[in-house]
Amino acid sequence: MILFPNAKINLGLHITEKRSDGFHNLESCFYPVPLNDLLEIIPASKNSFTISGATIPGDSATNLCMRAYELLKHDVELPPIQMYLHKMIPIGAGLGGGSADAACTLRLLNEQFSLALAVEQLEMYARQLGSDCAFFIRNRPLYCLEKGDHFEDIDVSLRGYTIVLVYPNLAISTAEAYANVRPQKPAISLRTLLQAPIDTWQKTIRNDFETSLFQRYPVLDTIKQELYQSGAVYASMSGSGSTIYGIFEQAVSLPDHFSNYQVWQKTV
Numbered sequence: 001m002i003l004f005p006n007a008k009i010n011l012g013l014h015i016t017e018k019r020s021d022g023f024h025n026l027e028s029c030f031y032p033v034p035l036n037d038l039l040e041i042i043p044a045s046k047n048s049f050t051i052s053g054a055t056i057p058g059d060s061a062t063n064l065c066m067r068a069y070e071l072l073k074h075d076v077e078l079p080p081i082q083m084y085l086h087k088m089i090p091i092g093a094g095l096g097g098g099s100a101d102a103a104c105t106l107r108l109l110n111e112q113f114s115l116a117l118a119v120e121q122l123e124m125y126a127r128q129l130g131s132d133c134a135f136f137i138r139n140r141p142l143y144c145l146e147k148g149d150h151f152e153d154i155d156v157s158l159r160g161y162t163i164v165l166v167y168p169n170l171a172i173s174t175a176e177a178y179a180n181v182r183p184q185k186p187a188i189s190l191r192t193l194l195q196a197p198i199d200t201w202q203k204t205i206r207n208d209f210e211t212s213l214f215q216r217y218p219v220l221d222t223i224k225q226e227l228y229q230s231g232a233v234y235a236s237m238s239g240s241g242s243t244i245y246g247i248f249e250q251a252v253s254l255p256d257h258f259s260n261y262q263v264w265q266k267t268v
């Protein structure tokens with residue numbers, strides 16, 4: 001059985017407070033985008049895990065796909081599997097690719113072996129693998145709270161817009177990004193700001209990671225400004241970076257030097 005784990009972008013990201021467990025509470029809208037990995041699982045006589053495409057740091061035992069399998073196997077009976085991952089989503093990019101792979105492993109195992117686990121149970125396992133992993137179980141636009149692992153519905157649609165992702169070949173550690181942010185309760189909640197028309201977002205919707213990361217990596221701010229100059233209605237960093245995305249009313253041609261980056265665009 002095959003699934004195509006997809007990336008996400010963050011439409012706004014407020015880091016509201018540091019928690020007693022060392023993590024941070026946040027508010028953000030997670031939005032799925034159709035940039036995909038490929039994940040296949042079939043029953044086998046012994047476990048194997050093959051990866052192609054982009055190189056993932058760490059060995060296969062620490063890969064989130066294997067960790068998802070082991071986590072589930074602790075509680076339910078699972079046969080050995082042959083797992084294959086083709087990695088397309090850039091790594092350490094703020095696109096949630098590792099979490100998407102882990103969530104899809106849980107979803108695939110649930111289906112392939114008729115485990116009949118409910119969405120809430122799958123989310124409970126996903127939370128143990130990463131803060132943004134549970135999002136990829138429902139995998140639709142959601143307003144995310146707490147560690148980014150509790151959800152409310154939100155009426156936001158980018159249908160008909162072209163989304164451009166620019167990955168400047170720079171991996172940023174999520175833990176390091178959080179360590180350099182000063183949490184702050186927003187005057188107006190992100191939910192309220194997102195309900196206004198998209199052409200107001202440039203002035204109102206922010207990602208709290210940008211201040212410190214743009215200081216450290218000025219190229220990120222430059223890319224964001226260039227996306228606006230190319231006609232974006234809204235542009236931002238996704239998650240803890242380093243991907244900068246732009247939302248356009250139509251397909252766009254970008255400055256020539258963007259060929260130095262990994263650029264992806266699709267009308268959704």
Ligand SMILES: C[C@@](CO)(OP(=O)(O)O)[C@H](O)COP(=O)(O)OP(=O)(O)OC[C@H]1O[C@@H](n2ccc(N)nc2=O)[C@H](O)[C@@H]1O
Nearest residue numbers: 023024094095096130131132147148174175178239240241
């Ligand atoms: C920043 C966000 C925003 O969507 O996305 P990415 O940029 O990673 O895609 C997420 O909060 C990332 O979630 P995820 O990548 O799953 O993080 P985890 O593996 O759980 O945590 C990595 C590290 O980030 C910090 N962390 C993470 C989540 C959170 N709410 N507070 C934190 O302080 C902790 O230091 C933790 O050890």
Ligand SMILES: Nc1ncnc2c1ncn2[C@@H]1O[C@H](COP(=O)(O)OP(=O)(O)O)[C@@H](O)[C@H]1O
Nearest residue numbers: 057063064091092093094095096097098099101
């Ligand atoms: N299947 C996977 N795909 C990507 N990264 C993975 C995977 N499994 C484990 N990781 C680890 O997760 C970290 C990056 O996660 P990723 O989801 O790509 O970044 P981000 O959290 O910025 O979206 C890397 O340190 C990588 O080694």
